[in-house]
Amino acid sequence: MQHHAGGSGSGGQPPRFLLGWNMVYPFCAIVGQENAKLALLLNLINPSVCGVLICGEKGTAKSTLARGLGALDASHCLVELPLNATEDRLLGSIDLERALFYGESRYEGGILARADGNLLYIDEVNLLSRHLVKCLIDSAASGVGVVERDGVSQRHAARFALIGSMNPEEGALSPQFLDRFGLSVSARAEHDVEKRAEIIRRRLLFERDPADFARLYERETAELRANVARAKAALPCIHAAESALALAAELAHQACCEGNRAEILLAEAGRALAAWEGAEAACPEHIRRVAAFVLMHRMRGAAEIEEISSGPSNAEERERLDAMPPADAMDAVDEAAANGHGAQSERLDAPGELFRIGRWLDGRARKPEEGSGRRMRVRAGSCRGKHVFSRAGKAQSASDIALLATLRAAAIRRAGRGFPENGRTLEVRPEDIRVKVRERRTGSSILFVVDASASMGAMRRMAAVKGAILSLLNDAYQKRDRVGLVVFKGVGAELKLNFTRSVAFAQKQLAVLATNGKTPLAQGLTLARAVVAAGRLKDKETLPVIVLVTDGRATYPPGAAVEEALEAARAIAAARIRAVVVDTEQGAFRLGFARNIAINMGAQALSIEELKAEPLAGAVRAAVAAGTRERTYP
Amino acid sequence: MMMPQQYPFAAIVAQEDMKLALILNLIDPSLGGVLIRGERGTAKSTAVRSLAQLMPRRREIAGCRFGCDPDDEANWCEECKAAAAHETRMGHMRVIELPIGATEDRVVGALDIERALKTGEKRFEPGILADANRNMLYVDEVNLLDDHLVDVLLDAAAMGVNIIEREGVSFSHPSRFALVGTMNPEEGDLRPQLLDRFGLVVEVCGERDGERRAEVVRRRLAYESDPAAFVARFAPEQERLAARIAKASALLPRVRVDDALFLDAARIAIALEVDGHRADIAMIKTARAITAYEGRETVARDDLRPAARLVLPHRLRRHPLEAGGPGADAVSAAVDSVLRETV
Numbered sequence: 001m002q003h004h005a006g007g008s009g010s011g012g013q014p015p016r017f018l019l020g021w022n023m024v025y026p027f028c029a030i031v032g033q034e035n036a037k038l039a040l041l042l043n044l045i046n047p048s049v050c051g052v053l054i055c056g057e058k059g060t061a062k063s064t065l066a067r068g069l070g071a072l073d074a075s076h077c078l079v080e081l082p083l084n085a086t087e088d089r090l091l092g093s094i095d096l097e098r099a100l101f102y103g104e105s106r107y108e109g110g111i112l113a114r115a116d117g118n119l120l121y122i123d124e125v126n127l128l129s130r131h132l133v134k135c136l137i138d139s140a141a142s143g144v145g146v147v148e149r150d151g152v153s154q155r156h157a158a159r160f161a162l163i164g165s166m167n168p169e170e171g172a173l174s175p176q177f178l179d180r181f182g183l184s185v186s187a188r189a190e191h192d193v194e195k196r197a198e199i200i201r202r203r204l205l206f207e208r209d210p211a212d213f214a215r216l217y218e219r220e221t222a223e224l225r226a227n228v229a230r231a232k233a234a235l236p237c238i239h240a241a242e243s244a245l246a247l248a249a250e251l252a253h254q255a256c257c258e259g260n261r262a263e264i265l266l267a268e269a270g271r272a273l274a275a276w277e278g279a280e281a282a283c284p285e286h287i288r289r290v291a292a293f294v295l296m297h298r299m300r301g302a303a304e305i306e307e308i309s310s311g312p313s314n315a316e317e318r319e320r321l322d323a324m325p326p327a328d329a330m331d332a333v334d335e336a337a338a339n340g341h342g343a344q345s346e347r348l349d350a351p352g353e354l355f356r357i358g359r360w361l362d363g364r365a366r367k368p369e370e371g372s373g374r375r376m377r378v379r380a381g382s383c384r385g386k387h388v389f390s391r392a393g394k395a396q397s398a399s400d401i402a403l404l405a406t407l408r409a410a411a412i413r414r415a416g417r418g419f420p421e422n423g424r425t426l427e428v429r430p431e432d433i434r435v436k437v438r439e440r441r442t443g444s445s446i447l448f449v450v451d452a453s454a455s456m457g458a459m460r461r462m463a464a465v466k467g468a469i470l471s472l473l474n475d476a477y478q479k480r481d482r483v484g485l486v487v488f489k490g491v492g493a494e495l496k497l498n499f500t501r502s503v504a505f506a507q508k509q510l511a512v513l514a515t516n517g518k519t520p521l522a523q524g525l526t527l528a529r530a531v532v533a534a535g536r537l538k539d540k541e542t543l544p545v546i547v548l549v550t551d552g553r554a555t556y557p558p559g560a561a562v563e564e565a566l567e568a569a570r571a572i573a574a575a576r577i578r579a580v581v582v583d584t585e586q587g588a589f590r591l592g593f594a595r596n597i598a599i600n601m602g603a604q605a606l607s608i609e610e611l612k613a614e615p616l617a618g619a620v621r622a623a624v625a626a627g628t629r630e631r632t633y634p
Numbered sequence: 635m636m637m638p639q640q641y642p643f644a645a646i647v648a649q650e651d652m653k654l655a656l657i658l659n660l661i662d663p664s665l666g667g668v669l670i671r672g673e674r675g676t677a678k679s680t681a682v683r684s685l686a687q688l689m690p691r692r693r694e695i696a697g698c699r700f701g702c703d704p705d706d707e708a709n710w711c712e713e714c715k716a717a718a719a720h721e722t723r724m725g726h727m728r729v730i731e732l733p734i735g736a737t738e739d740r741v742v743g744a745l746d747i748e749r750a751l752k753t754g755e756k757r758f759e760p761g762i763l764a765d766a767n768r769n770m771l772y773v774d775e776v777n778l779l780d781d782h783l784v785d786v787l788l789d790a791a792a793m794g795v796n797i798i799e800r801e802g803v804s805f806s807h808p809s810r811f812a813l814v815g816t817m818n819p820e821e822g823d824l825r826p827q828l829l830d831r832f833g834l835v836v837e838v839c840g841e842r843d844g845e846r847r848a849e850v851v852r853r854r855l856a857y858e859s860d861p862a863a864f865v866a867r868f869a870p871e872q873e874r875l876a877a878r879i880a881k882a883s884a885l886l887p888r889v890r891v892d893d894a895l896f897l898d899a900a901r902i903a904i905a906l907e908v909d910g911h912r913a914d915i916a917m918i919k920t921a922r923a924i925t926a927y928e929g930r931e932t933v934a935r936d937d938l939r940p941a942a943r944l945v946l947p948h949r950l951r952r953h954p955l956e957a958g959g960p961g962a963d964a965v966s967a968a969v970d971s972v973l974r975e976t977v
Binding site: 023057058059060061080081082083084085086088089090093096097110111123124127167169170189190191193194196197198199200201203204207208210211387402403404405407408426480500501502504505 | 664708738742745747750751755756781782785786789797798799800801802803804821822823825826827830831887891893896897899900901903904909910911912913914915918919
């Protein structure tokens with residue numbers, strides 16, 4: 001691409017956008033990321049490996065890796081599923097034109113059909129709509145795409161390898177979805193100065209002239225293609241040695257993976273690696289090297305651990321925050337693998353009690369007065385949220401009608417009765433109306449009501465408390481909840497932060513929170529109730545939750561502190577506000593005041609220990625430590 | 635009734651960082667756009683809308699729904715690629731505003747249902763992302779947009795193409811634009827993931843200097859009482875500015891970046907523990923655009939300073955919970971230390 005000189009008003013060329021929109025950055029030109037590249041190549045070599053999940057912070061070439069891979073293999077193409085796709089495009093539906101004008105109900109395949117035999121890539125896969133995720137899981141598991149609605153009944157083959165990229169900061173995947181990915185790998189930023197500089201240099205070269213840049217890597221790319229082809233050809237003759245299979249089984253067992261998929265995947269990945277390296281069979285060493293790819297996201301409980309932040313970060317903390325696989329977790333798995341080789345490691349039962357921080361609020365999206373647990377519903381007058389699919393139903397307003405689906409339904413109905421005599425007039429009947437189902441992450445509005453009295457500052461309790469609240473804030477961030485903060489100490493309560501989506505503001509307030517004075521619990525609760533009531537007036541759809549963090553020892557106003565606090569608690573229950581009490585009482589002898597408050601509020605009571613979710617690295621270490629103890633054979 | 639004339643860009647008092655960030659995006663549209671954060675009443679919207687007057691004219695393929703560039707065949711839309719011959723005409727780079735309450739269909743485009751019903755043709759009805767191709771897309775209050783809409787915008791801005799798989803439509807078209815967003819941070823920040831996708835971020839606040847404040851008021855009143863005269867008063871300055879921008883974009887392809895500067899940029903990013911590599915790339919490209927704006931052909935090490943200031947502060951937050959962090963000061967400190975060390 002040439003650049004032209006220009007000048008405004010003089011008829012010259014204006015600045016040029018430099019990126020070719022159909023030029024892909026060459027796979028071979030990506031600096032570093034060796035693990036990710038290997039995992040992706042293994043997938044090309046052996047499709048039974050079933051896909052790769054690339055996790056990493058922003059700006060680490062995740063999408064570039066996936067798209068580069070797609071360009072590498074001529075026999076498979078990369079089909080992309082955009083986040084805002086609607087269900088009818090994913091599963092396919094009838095061809096409207098043929099229905100309207102020829103009376104034919106002819107099914108037109110969608111993205112899943114196109115993905116059959118190919119790679120299906122989803123960028124930001126943790127943000128994919130739940131409905132689409134469900135469709136995907138079903139198809140990925142069965143290898144078949146099924147459409148059964150609106151007079152269309154179709155099944156088609158849908159065998160694809162799923163490639164996903166995500167930033168774990170933004171939320172985790174459900175365990176069922178995670179399981180659909182054969183391998184998982186993390187993409188990291190480069191910390192070596194030279195390599196980092198090289199990344200910039202290459203990117204700028206690519207942007208200046210993509211075609212030219214691709215030519216620079218032609219030879220390397222051709223070599224890579226040839227190697228992949230060679231490995232693929234060799235694969236059918238490569239078997240896994242008995243010792244390798246035994247190791248695979250043992251590792252899967254130690255990692256407490258559910259079902260047998262883990263062993264199978266370990267074996268398949270091992271075979272792919274053996275083929276790649278020109279070995280004749282897959283030996284335990286190969287299994288050991290792919291173990292981290294296969295096991296990290298499957299370890300029982302591991303999938304349910306979400307990111308937590310336990311305070312100011314330093315380099316070590318950052319390490320712990322990586323979802324998968326952090327370096328020490330990989331070492332841990334390696335250690336387990338190494339030990340599994342030898343004779344004696346204890347059989348691992350369930351890893352220690354692991355708590356998902358999300359569980360503290362069961363049925364989060366449930367409105368107390370509505371009872372049913374369905375998250376997705378058509379809301380009267382609500383026009384916010386992503387429109388992902390449509391259903392038959394009564395429309396509350398014009399904006400609810402899914403026009404295309406409605407027309408399709410009418411066309412299908414007519415098509416079923418043969419070609420119409422009255423020409424092209426399409427009659428739309430009430431039963432044809434299709435209504436948009438909008439998916440909106442109905443967040444909660446969480447009001448933290450924090451006890452900042454002197455007793456909370458005792459025994460460094462506040463540090464633990466702040467850590468717990470930060471964990472909850474992080475969870476709120478991922479679930480897109482709103483947060484607010486009420487603080488009570490001394491003689492009164494104060495609204496420090498009204499409901500906001502910026503959890504960073506809450507964290508800032510928390511950082512400067514100092515403890516002092518008596519405990520005016522009643523005032524805190526009363527103010528909380530008022531804030532929630534005001535919030536409800538502004539936004540009827542949100543679900544308010546009060547999180548009271550206290551040891552429950554009300555001491556203000558003197559004499560009537562406890563009774564007033566209990567009364568305020570009962571008032572909250574009467575107002576049908578969901579609440580949770582985090583009991584910060586420590587020590588062997590508990591007075592149980594906070595639990596009492598909880599009972600009066602109709603709230604759950606949890607201790608900080610009960611809230612805590614061990615970060616992934618910790619869980620792995622624990623699991624492996626248990627695994628390296630004495631094994632007793634049953 | 636005559637349309638009111640737009641307040642001239644050159645007449646905006648101070649706010650140099652904001653003006654520079656916008657100008658740099660005109661010089662190099664691949665910089666990745668600007669996010670302007672600031673309190674109310676700080677000329678954010680005025681600046682963006684006024685920018686249109688400085689935008690260059692350029693050739694377009696006549697009749698193309700996406701305004702394809704006749705000289706840039708690699709990036710033509712499907713229709714232009716299929717056509718045998720093309721007529722060209724002179725067009726203008728524009729500022730496209732995203733309307734408040736825009737729905738996804740309107741932004742991304744949809745099936746032209748009327749045509750489908752009348753003639754049975756499945757034709758794509760372009761949305762705002764199509765209009766935005768080769769232009770500047772302006773989104774006011776970007777932090778109040780639904781997340782999935784911001785995702786769609788940023789995806790298109792990053793990839794340069796809009797891929798639609800919705801409601802009977804399977805289509806893609808070029809959509810390369812500079813994204814300019816404004817927001818008031820009091821109402822909640824953008825998620826770090828989205829912040830990182832903006833090339834430059836500038837903070838604006840109200841003028842603190844008394845004399846300048848008075849000048850702001852003076853000029854506004856003069857403009858409102860007689861827009862034509864006001865515009866005429868600043869016309870020479872506007873023309874100078876437009877010419878300077880045009881020269882800079884012509885110069886840009888010739889600007890050279892020394893290898894040493896890549897290393898410097900990498901060191902600065904590492905020192906500040908910035909997530910990922912977008913910041914590094916943005917730093918070099920911004921320094922390059924600054925160099926062109928100043929009429930030079932080689933990027934100097936000192937050019938990294940203003941570049942870092944524009945490109946890094948919003949990427950320092952390493953975790954969604956950290957509130958903003960030390961920001962601009964940390965950035966200059968890091969730049970200073972790196973430039974000093976390796977002299």
